[in-house]
Amino acid sequence: MLAVSPVMLVTDESCISWYSELHRDGIPSLKWHISLGSLSSPFSSNVNVSTMGMLDLHQITPPSSFSTTDYLWARDGAVIICFTSGTTGKPKGVAISHSALFIQSMAKIAICDYSENDVYLHTAPLCHIGGLSSAMAMLMAGACHVLMPKFESKTAIEVIEKQDITALITVPAMVADLISFLREKGPWKGRDSVKKILNGGGSLSIDLIKETVNFFPRAKILSAYGMTETCSSLTFMTLYDPHFSFSYQPHQFHVGADLGSVQRPRGICVGKLAPHVELRTDGDDSIGIGKILTRGPHLMIGYWDQVRSSVSSSHSWFDTGDVGFIDEHGQVWLIGRESGRIKTGGENVYPEEVEAILLQHPGVAGIVIIGIPEARLTEMVVGCIRVKDNWLWSDKSHELGAEKEERLLSDEILRQYCRDRNLTGFKIPKTFIPWKKPFLTTTTGKIRRDAVRQEVVSHVRFIQSNL
Template identity: 55%
Template sequence: MGYFWEGHICQCLSRISSFRRDSPVTIFGNRRKTGKQFVESVIGLAQGLLEIGLRKGDVVAIAAMNSDLYLEWLLAVAYVGAIAAPLNYRWSFDEARVAIEVVTPVMLVVDESCSFWSLELQNTNLDFLRWHAFLENLSSLHSNTGNVLHTETLKKPSQISELLDYAWAPEGVALICFTSGTTGRPKGVTITHTALIVQSLAKIAIVGYNEDDVYLHTAPLCHIGGISSGMAMLMVGACHILIPKFEAKSALKAIEQHHVSSLITVPAMMADMVSNISLNQEKKGWKGGEHVKKILNGGGGLSIALINKAATIFPCAKLLSAYGMTETCSSLTFMILYNPSGKKLDESFQKICGNKSSVINKPGGVCVGKPAPHVELQIHGDGSSLIGRILTRGTHVMLRYWDQSPTAVSKFEEGWLDTGDIGWIDDYGAVWLIGRLNGRIKSGGENVYPEEVEAVLRQHPGVSSAVVVGLPDSRLTEMVAACIQIKEEWKWNNQVTGHLLEREDIKLSSDILLLHCKQRNLSRFKIPKIFILWRKPFPLTTTGKLRRDEVRRQVMAHLQVFPSHL
């Protein structure tokens, strides 16, 4: 039975084959494919998968860096009604095996970066894994079995005129995308064709993606952000520039070489690009940023300082931010940060970040913009406060976690998905994010959300980053502690109080930060009792998310030995 009343992500192939028939659709190194060549490659691969016996509902795991072939596999798997399950190429073999045992794929597709997974799994008793495939023909690899395939040998000669009827997996599932859980093992999120399509349409409407875009894939295709923006670009028929993975130097080179007009970032990516340009600006002027028209940032907020720096290297780019999660097929809300037409911070964003007049006598937090047109949000609280859990529902929401039945998903409440975030909605419909429910600190009977405190600390000109954790305390239950990274030109001096310091513009201490928190009207119970100078990078997951549990563990292990720094 087909899901004819729903969308299918392979519907984009019709537009690509006609609108970009003789124009480049994918560029990967020296390999270029026109719309005609790309569509014929996808259809040829789909025919090959059908011939070897891949069927509706079968799961195909893909572990590889970004490439044009990766895009072809995502679409070809969906075309035959199977389900793609992208795995993170940065995972260890043990992490990959856990994920594979969750989704039980019939096929594993890898590139050279993950080829050892395939070789090890061939010696492992996994009865469900019938085929191993390589994106490229890797002659240097030897197999112990005869069921190893390659993309080009799988493909069957095909013409656009010979398009097959695409099929749907049961329940219209298109994708199993793993969360990057900061604790515990990652979960496979079940995402439908319709969810991917409505998310794409939202990005097209709000960000302004169109057929003239030249889109650089900076985010990995194993992450929902990279998949959803890539899918939006496939739907409009844009040109895709693919690099194996993000590195500031290679990304900037690609932007300049291919006149890239659109890309997505996370704060670390933007900081790396800004830093790289700053280091090399004196040697050689860089003009590539003049072609960039749209940048969508996710995975955390950009500071005003970083926004202003980004505007100098991408002077014609509209800069937006998005808030979302894997379980909601990427973005829930959007906000314009910088408007190139006025050569300034967007007025609404400036108002929010400046005088905060719209939130006088209201809860704090970080504004993450307004919901996308297809997104329904609700704040679920106790009725006595504006603050509560952020719930959402709609076609963008996952069906469930892959290895759970719908009735077992505790995240759902009467059709609403609990995002796990705490926040509120102001009078203008903008969402304010306070923190994660599972990161909440219980101090003296009061709830403290680390993200709210961190946002205040980062407003100090000497603080480059901050992580707030709760430490066990006999009186308060948990004590608020702040780990501080300071900017390069600043000095840490905890031996004297703030008002005695000379050159306060370059020195920091616990007392100075304490005063800073008070001046920003942070409630007394939220102000950290301990400030720790953190001299090394904060621990992150493979997808760049903070390992707050690991920060807490390290603080507890070292605090007595190194009371003022780590």
């Protein structure tokens, strides 16, 4: 495989200084700098080409005739290196092929019904696979694109109203921010224009789905499950369709599914497979629970700098790192990340299962379940909790009925809440830690579980060293 070095940098006006910095700090191969803005910056002397005025429609003369152009491209060659979100560690560069991006875009057009009539708001960054693949889908469909430099709820709502936006994609944090702003805003025009919302990067709570329907009543709301290594979406699920009746029940999304006389662990339903995807579970579990594997033309070529050793093909199975099962209706259920599994007293605990239950409590604004070292159990299950503004946290023990008299949370109240929902005893957190500040997240809004765990472990060690 030939070594490839970057030779061109394309920036807008806000990043025009990057060329000099990158060229000086280790990328001497850079030869071309293309600016998408004006040349008023003091760094503009380094620009080889400026696109300013190139797309002025008044200066473009249509050709008298069109000639056929033969494009040379390798459909299985890399079109882009896209980085993972780095939820559990350092982000990885993923080499994605032309064909993978094309196939994923076609799947989104088919499932989400994107068309040339859509006006699409780029809420997600183009440096991440969700935003990139959706943008490509809209480009192929012939839709109108409206870009914003960075997501901010107030600006997004203003753009939706001004441009009559019909479609957008989100992650749960974006949805929460939009809903929070709209609660204060009152009547708004976007409730009539928005027809399609695709959510990724995590599941939406039942309450958040209900509020989204309230503020976007004409929108079909879908959720997708995938990752950078699979060029975005493996599965899709319709959460709400205004053309059909729909009942919001928590057990439809977070359940312990029966299989004869055997009870499966709780999981989160992520829907059915995209048209091009093949998926199976791999494990010795008699009820079908195991590692989720996938293969097909959507797979990455490999990780950057490891392409030769990690090269994938449509015939080889890729381990997603997730654990789950496929039910009798063909729906995929996620139990948790294999790498995030907590080993306590010889039993396995998947944080996502516990978090899904606790997030249903009306006083819980956010929850991260982690395992910290413990001599007897190997790891102890701990819950880091963010309490809603109108609720109180108490370190004292209370009667179990106290929460009925006042908006109060405590270790015992939350443990009893888990028991009432039939969560197995070893999965219930031994203790809860009130978290005053927002959880550290990635650029796509996913909580950095590793960072939360590291902070808790460091704090515990500090206390022990001062005893």
